[in-house]
Amino acid sequence: MLLQLKNIFKWVNTGGQRIFLLKDINLEVEEGEFISIMGPSGSGKSTLLNVIGMLDTFDEGEYHFLDESVHTLKEKYRSNLYKEYIGFVFQSYHLLDDLTVAENLEMPLLYKKVKGSERKALVADILDRFNIVGKKDLFPSQLSGGQQQLVGVARALIASPKLILADEPTGNLNSQQSEEIMELFKKLNKENGVTIIQVTHSEKNAAYGSRIINLLDGRKV
Amino acid sequence: MFKNYLKIAWRNLVKDKTNTSLNVIGLSVAFAVAVLLGMAALFQLSFDGFHENGASIYKIVKTQQTPRGPEAGTVQPAPLAPSLEAEVPGVKRITRFLQDGALAIQGDKEIDIDIIWVDEGFFSMFSFPIIKGDGNTPLAQLSSVVLTKKAANNLFGSTDVVGKTFHLLVKGKEVPFTVSAIADDMVAETNLEFQMAGRFESHADYLDNKEQWDSQYHDVYVELEEGVSSTSFESGSRGFVDLHFKDAIEMLKRDGASADENGRYVNLELVPLADVHFTSLKNGYVSVSRSLPYLILGVAFLILFIACVNYINMSIAKSAKRLKEIGMRKTLGAQKKQLFFQFWTESLFIFLISMGIGVILSFVFVNDFKTIFNTQVSVDMLLRPSFLVGLLAMVMLITVFVGGYPAILMSRLGTIQSLKGKLESTGNNKVRDVLMVFQFGIAIALITGTLVLWGQIDYMRNKDLGYDKEQVVSFPLNGKRNSNDVIELLREELKGNPDIVSISGADINLGLGRDGSRSSSKIGFEYKGRSVTTNFLVVDHEFVQTLGIDMVLGRNFKNASDSLGVVINEAMARELGEEDPLSAQLEISNGVHIPVLGVVKDYNFKDLDRAIEPITFYMSKEWGLSYAFAKVAPHNMASSYEALENTWKKLEPNAAFLGSFLDENVDRTFNREKTTAKMVASGSVLSIILSCMGLFAMSLLIVSQRTKEIGIRKVVGASVASITYILTKDFLKLVLLAFLIASPVAWWIMGEWLQNYAYRIELSIWFFVAAGAIAVLIALLTIGTRTIRAARVNPVKSLRTE
Structure with a gap:
């Protein structure tokens, strides 16, 4: 088992009232799964994804990732954990505008303290795999949305994570670009055995996954 | 990793040219000024610091209790020094020191020469290197003299003159002296300067005064033996004083003088050599005050502080634009430590560049600085390794605080929050406001100081001194x-x-x-x-x-x-x-x-x-x-x-x-005040410019952050004037607050300073009002143009940017 959420609650207090963002979420994810999280706006999809990605905390419950109990870990160890095993893909790509494609790809490796020569090899490798060798010296603003997201996915993959978390990865893309990205995810899932959890609004994209989780008002339905 | 930081830093800087150039220009100028002022202050502070035996050398001051209160004097009678050496234990060497000038005659050359008349041990006590001739006992003979290189060149046209003879005109007669050694030219940082040094016993007045205890006309420097403290010497000399100044003490008692707390009427006190340059005999007491060099250092630090505040405020304000980067780096596994280091590196980068430019600027302007501020600092001082290392260490220290603070703020942000690009910035604004109040407070205080200094100088220049200074020329009968x-x-x-x-x-x-x-x-x-x-x-x-x-x-x-x-x-x-x-x-x-x-x-x-x-x-x-x-x-x-x-x-x-009108002579006596006024004035001009540069950058950022608000207000019917008012008032409040804080401080400091003058101006409220008005006016002009422009933009445009 890759990860397990047990009775997760998350809330905020506004005006004396407790508003639940996540309510009693239980979830087990096996390695190699491709899960889609669906639900209307404000149902807690992104919050759940952020909790799984350890970017966000929760107020109650247990979270086990591999053999670690995430809820007991300090921030530093948490960041070591997700740096090692998790890659993120965002709706608005979140590439650094000041860095070229190659430099953006290289960045996660820097934080994992990978050696220079190895970094170069890995970057060259992934550029090749994603067919974007010709774009390696361009800046994000010089690419189309689809190409930027391609780089985003490549960046998430470069450190060979076990799990990819994608928050509406195709939200800003047109249908053709969307399809390309989803095909890419499917291929990664099938051929490389990467576990993927995506948040999506689209039934069509959700269908790429092996399992769908529906959320409403912070609750699994 | 480090390369990556530098790359990001560089591209960020290039991207935001206005901000970067404001920062770099401000910091460079501040560094240049700080270096120059720092040198001027260190020059003052290092006076007579180069003597190897300096730590055990003292100047003797005689204090006596008179019916009118205590009186202190540095001039001593001729028999004091030899008697002290013979009768009081702990004296290693002692020298009398009399500054004088005379006409030196050599062949058909006649030159005015600055002379010191000293005792034999002078060159062993003080470190004036002898480059030619007898280096150990150059003044062994009564007719021997030491010339400086420059004086020898002036008089003989050469420095190979050891053993040669020339004449001094003493009381109308030509007296021969023999050059026994040549000393290297004087460094500027000494009060013991001379062109010629001769034996005290050869001075024209010596024979008349040899045994006169009541004729006082020269200074005395004493070098104590190792392990003898100045206090033990002072108490050890009491018996000596009671013996030799018996008559004087009797008279003081008779005239009704009251004894000091030790029951004594006459005392010998020692002033350490390092303090001599800062000693004044105020109100009958020896007082050592280094306030002028420290004031200069203070102005230097204040200017650096203002430039640093600009940097802090701009980088905090700018951080909003970099939230996405911070969030992204965090999701990629960056730790707080690493983010802190990254932003600190950027600061270090800017500061090192600015320091480099600043040092170059100070090199370029050092000569102008010397003439304008009447100081003798030299470029050599800049090149001393200790100075450079000190400067570098200071920059490092500054960046730890100045670069560190925004870096901590940024690295502390939550990941999700920063990815969303939202900044909860209530706390930051307080820090910004406090810093800006400080900045303008300093500027206002310096402006006030300048006005008061000018007022006092003007008063002294125009005061009726009781004699005709405009129409009288005086010249030395040389x-x-x-x-x-x-x-x-x-x-x-x-x-x-x-x-x-x-x-x-x-x-x-x-x-x-x-x-x-x-x-x-x-x-x-x-x-x-x-x-x-x-x-x-x-x-x-x-x-x-x-x-x-x-x-x-x-x-x-x-x-x-x-x-x-x-x-x-x-x-x-x-x-x-x-x-x-x-x-x-x-x-x-x-x-x-x-x-x-x-x-x-x-x-x-x-x-x-x-x-x-x-x-x-x-x-x-x-x-x-x-x-x-x-x-x-x-x-x-x-x-x-x-x-x-x-x-x-x-x-x-x-x-x-060498004639000059007496009003010029009087003007010259407050050269020190004029130099101080110039320094404080340039400090205040710089500080107001730097503060306004910061204000300008802040107003740019605030206006861009509030574009949407401005648009909405206009849509619901706000006028250009009311929007300008809203945008300006926050800043004006800060300047006014700064005025309220700075004025009492300036009042107190300037009041204390004016106490130094028996004839002084009244501290009128207008000095402060004028300083405040100047600051407010300049601040208004700085933010006005930008805010009016922002207020006039068509709301459709400003709302569309969202």
Whole structure:
């Protein structure tokens, strides 16, 4: 088992009232799964994804990732954990505008303290795999949305994570670009055995996954 | 990783050119100014710090309790030094020190030369390197002298002159001296400067004063043996003082002086050599004050601080734009530590560049700085490794705080929050506001200081000193002829010139002349059973009318032979305490009673930081005059000056004419104030410019952050004026708050400073109002243009940017 959420609650207090963002979420994810999280706006999809990605905390419950109990870990160890095993893909790509494609790809490796020569090899490798060798010296603003997201996915993959978390990865893309990205995810899932959890609004994209989780008002339905 | 940081830093800087250039320009200028001011201050602080034995060398000060309160003096009688050495334990070496000037004659060359008369051990005590000749005992012979390289070159045209002889003109006679050694040229940081050093025993007045304990005319420096502290020497010298100053102590007791807390009337105190440059004898006490160099250092730090505040505020404000980057880096596994290091590196980068430019700027402007601020700092100082290392260490330290603070703020942000690009910034604004209040507070305080300094200088310049300073030229009688004769000759020569009203002479100049020397002389004598002290001025009979001093009582000297009487001032008349001062008979020298002929109105013969003291005018052919005073007609003053110069050249072809009007002389006496005023003024100009640069950058950022708000307000009907008001008022509030905080501080500091002057301006409220108004006005102009432009933008445009 890759990860397990047990009775997760998350809330905020506004005006004396407790508003639940996540309510009693239980979830087990096996390695190699491709899960889609669906639900209307404000149902807690992104919050759940952020909790799984350890970017966000929760107020109650247990979270086990591999053999670690995430809820007991300090921030530093948490960041070591997700740096090692998790890659993120965002709706608005979140590439650094000041860095070229190659430099953006290289960045996660820097934080994992990978050696220079190895970094170069890995970057060259992934550029090749994603067919974007010709774009390696361009800046994000010089690419189309689809190409930027391609780089985003490549960046998430470069450190060979076990799990990819994608928050509406195709939200800003047109249908053709969307399809390309989803095909890419499917291929990664099938051929490389990467576990993927995506948040999506689209039934069509959700269908790429092996399992769908529906959320409403912070609750699994 | 580091390369990556630098890359990001560089691209960020290039992308935001306005901000970067404002930051770099501001910091570079601040660094340049800080380096220059720092050098000026260190130059002052390092005075006489180069002597190897400096730590155990002291200047001797004699303090005595008089009926009028304590009095301290550095001048000592000739037998003091040898007796101290013989009778008080703990003295390793001791030297008398008398500064003097004379005409040096070598072949057909006649040159004015600065002389110090010292004891044999002088060159062992002080580290003035000997480059040629006898380095160990250069002053072993009474006729031996040491010349500096420069003086030797001037006099002989060469430095290979050890063993050669030249003459000094001493009291009209040519006395031979032999060069025993050549000293390297003086560094600027010494108060013991000389062109020639000779034996104290060879000085013209030595034989008369050899055993005189009541004739005090030179300084004494003592080097204590290892392990002897100045306090133990001071207490060890008490018996010595009681023995040798017995008569003086008896008289003080008789006149009703009260003893100090140790029950003593006369004490010898030691002032460490390092403190000598900062010593003043204020209110009868020795006081050591380094406030001027520290004030300069303070201004330097304040300017650096202001530039740093700009940097902090701009980087915090800018951080909003970099939230996405911070969030992204966090999701990629960056830790707080790493983010902190990244942002700190960026600061370091900017600061090192700015420091580099700043140092180059200070190199370029060091010469202008020297002339404008009248200081002798040198570029060598900049290149000293200790200075560079210190500078670098300081920059590192500054970046830890200045770069560290925004870095901590940024690295602390939550991941999700920063990815969303939202900044909860209530706390940050407080820090920003506090810093800006500080900035403007400093600027306002410095502006106030400048105004007050200018006011005081202006007051001193225009004050009626009680004599005519605009129309009187004074010049030193630095030639070969007898001084009284030369005054008569001048009168004779210039009799036909209608523009020269009258000519006279005295032994002491008024103000500071072009010869750069000042002196004062005092005597004390018995008057009706108590001792009276007065300043003493040897004059020529036309002195009073030439200077335009008013007579109050009695009469002036009639002619050159009317020397059997004195003229005193009102302060002296009060000191004598006679109902009719003209009835007084003064026993100036033993057994001879001299009547008071007249009383003149008090005039400021010393600097304006002192109250007017008693003074007595005396005519004496044998004591001689040192300065001529010539009153000229109010028109054609330039040609009158020329006439004086030509006549002087005719009478004394080998002597330089160093004449100057007395108002220039008086001006020169507050050179220190003028330099301080210039420094504070340039500091205040810089600080207001730097503060406004920061304000400008902040207003740009705030306006861009509030674009949407401005749009919405306009849509619902706000006018341009009301929007400008909303955008401006927050900043204006800060400037006003700064004014409220800075004014009392400035009031207190300037009030304390003015206490130094016996004659001073009142601290009027207008100084502060003017400073505040200047600051507010400049701040308004700075933010006004931007905010009005922002307020006038079509709301459709500003709303679309969202």
